[in-house]
Amino acid sequence: MTEATDAMEYDVVVLGAGPVGENVADRTRAAGLSTAIVESELVGGECSYWACMPSKALLRPVIARAEARRVAGLRQAASGPLDVQAVLAHRNEFTSNWKDDGQVGWLTGIGADLYRGHGRLDGKRRVVVTAPDGELRVLNARHAVAVCTGSRALLPELPGLAGANPWTSREATASQSVPGRLVVVGGGVVGVEMATAWRALGSEVTLLVRGTGVLPKMEPFAGELVVEALTEAGATVRTGVSLAAVERTGGTGPVTVVLTDGERIEADEVLFATGRAPRTEDIGMESVGLEPGSWLTVDDSCLVEGSDWLYAVGDVNRRALLTHQGKYQARIAGAAIAARAEDSSVPVSAPWGPYATTADHAAVPQVVFTDPEVGAVGLSLAEAERAGHRVRAVDYEIGNVSGAALYVDGYHGRARMVVDLEREILRGVTFVGPGVGELLHSATIAVAGEVPISRLWHAVPSYPTISEVWLRLLETYRDE
Structure with missing residues (x-):
C-alpha cells in the first residue's frame, strides 16, 4: 500500500456505482455539482450482473415457453426442451459478459469521475479509496457523501457450510452449466425464481422452506399458486423443514444437505436464498460513529439519522430491497443534496414534496417472475x-x-x-x-x-x- 496522494475536492462523493449510486450521481451532476463515484467491482452493480438482469434473462424464455404451451396452434411447436446454451448465451449478453465498459462510458458521459477500488469513510465528508494497485486516494466532499453499497447474500451459520462452496444468488444467476440436481434453500423471491428457472433448464430441483409456504410477505394465495406450478413442473417443494448441516468433501463433487430430523439430500449444487445483509461491514462506519455491518436508518430524503451530510440510499437503508425503489430513492436523495447545497436553509429533517420518499411507506411494487x-x-x-x-x-x-x-x-x-x-x-x-x-x-x-x-x-x-x-x-x- 502506497501513501495517499493529495486530497481531491468534490461537492459529492458516492460510494457504490450500482444503479442506485449511478442515479445519485446523475441527479447531482444534472444540478451542476462535481461528483466522484467509487466502485470496487463492476460499474452497474448487483442488478446488472448478478440479480435483476441475468435472472430475468434466464426466466424470460422459461415463461414464454410455458405460455406458448397454453395457446392453441403453438402448443405443439413449444413442446420441446429449451435450448440451454442459447438461453445461457442470451443471459451472458444481457450482462455484457460481465464487462462494464458501457456503464463506465455512461458515467463519463454525465461528467462524474470514477475511482476504482475500495472506498472507506475516514471521518466527516472524507473518503479514502484503496485502488487495485494499492495506491491510496483521498476524496473530500464539500456537501455530501452517499453510501450506495447495496446488500450481499446472507448465509446461515451451519456446520460444514463454509467449506461447501454453496451457491448464492450470484452463482445461481451466473452459472455457465446446468446442475443435474439442485437444492434451493429459502422460499422468498430469489428461491422461487431460481427454482423456476433451473427446473425448466433441466435440473432436478428440491426447494426447502423453513416456514409453511413460499413468498411469506405476500398474500397466501400467491405462494400457493406458485408452489402448485413448481410441483406441476416437476420440482419437489418441502415446507416446514430446517437444516442441521451441509457436507461436501473438498468443496467439490456432490453436496449433501442434512435436515434436523437426520434426513440427507444429495445434490450437485445447493443454493442458499436465505436473506440479505448490508454491505457496510468494511466501509469505515466506525469513523463517523456508526456500527460496521449495520443497516442505516434514514429520513425520507435518505439522510442518515443524526447527520447533516451522510446519505444512505438503496438496500443499505433496508426500506425496500428492490432496484426500482433504490433508484427512486436515488432520484430524491440527489435532488435533496442539490437543494441543500444551493440553499443551506433547506431543513435537514422533515423533508417535503419532491424530497420525500413517500412511496417507500405504503406503495412499494414488486413482480416475482415465476410461472x-x-x-x-x-x-x-x-x-x-x-x-x-x-x-x-x-x-x-x-x-x-x-x-x-x-x-x-x-x-x-x-x-x-x-x-x-x-x-x-x-x-x-x-x-x-x-x-x-x-x-x-x-x-x-x-x-x-x-x-x-x-x-x-x-x-x-x-x-x-x-x-x-x-x-x-x-x-x-x-x-x-
Whole structure:
C-alpha cells in the first residue's frame, strides 16, 4: 500500500456505482455539482450482473415457453426442451459478459469521475479509496457523501457450510452449466425464481422452506399458486423443514444437505436464498460513529439519522430491497443534496414534496417472475389489518376475464384488492397469473395516488385484455 496522494475536492462523493449510486450521481451532476463515484467491482452493480438482469434473462424464455404451451396452434411447436446454451448465451449478453465498459462510458458521459477500488469513510465528508494497485486516494466532499453499497447474500451459520462452496444468488444467476440436481434453500423471491428457472433448464430441483409456504410477505394465495406450478413442473417443494448441516468433501463433487430430523439430500449444487445483509461491514462506519455491518436508518430524503451530510440510499437503508425503489430513492436523495447545497436553509429533517420518499411507506411494487407471475403493491390484507386499517379483501378469478381466456388456454390466476372501508381507497393490490407483471403499474398508480374507488370506475379497461379484471374487482366490491 502506497501513501495517499493529495486530497481531491468534490461537492459529492458516492460510494457504490450500482444503479442506485449511478442515479445519485446523475441527479447531482444534472444540478451542476462535481461528483466522484467509487466502485470496487463492476460499474452497474448487483442488478446488472448478478440479480435483476441475468435472472430475468434466464426466466424470460422459461415463461414464454410455458405460455406458448397454453395457446392453441403453438402448443405443439413449444413442446420441446429449451435450448440451454442459447438461453445461457442470451443471459451472458444481457450482462455484457460481465464487462462494464458501457456503464463506465455512461458515467463519463454525465461528467462524474470514477475511482476504482475500495472506498472507506475516514471521518466527516472524507473518503479514502484503496485502488487495485494499492495506491491510496483521498476524496473530500464539500456537501455530501452517499453510501450506495447495496446488500450481499446472507448465509446461515451451519456446520460444514463454509467449506461447501454453496451457491448464492450470484452463482445461481451466473452459472455457465446446468446442475443435474439442485437444492434451493429459502422460499422468498430469489428461491422461487431460481427454482423456476433451473427446473425448466433441466435440473432436478428440491426447494426447502423453513416456514409453511413460499413468498411469506405476500398474500397466501400467491405462494400457493406458485408452489402448485413448481410441483406441476416437476420440482419437489418441502415446507416446514430446517437444516442441521451441509457436507461436501473438498468443496467439490456432490453436496449433501442434512435436515434436523437426520434426513440427507444429495445434490450437485445447493443454493442458499436465505436473506440479505448490508454491505457496510468494511466501509469505515466506525469513523463517523456508526456500527460496521449495520443497516442505516434514514429520513425520507435518505439522510442518515443524526447527520447533516451522510446519505444512505438503496438496500443499505433496508426500506425496500428492490432496484426500482433504490433508484427512486436515488432520484430524491440527489435532488435533496442539490437543494441543500444551493440553499443551506433547506431543513435537514422533515423533508417535503419532491424530497420525500413517500412511496417507500405504503406503495412499494414488486413482480416475482415465476410461472405464474406474481405482482403486488402496497399492503397485504394481513399487513393492512395489523396497521389498524378497517379493510376488506375483494377477490376475483382472473381466468374469468375474456382477455385472460384469450391470452392462454385455461388461464388460472387470482386478483385481490384490499379496500380501506373508511376512505374507500386501495391499500394494496395483488395479481397472480400469466402476464400480470404488466398490470402492476396501474395498481401502483391507484395505491400511490390514493385514487378513490368512485374515480376508479371511470378508468375504463380496454376489451379484451387481462386488465378488465379491474372492472370485475370493482363490480365484486359493489355487489358483495
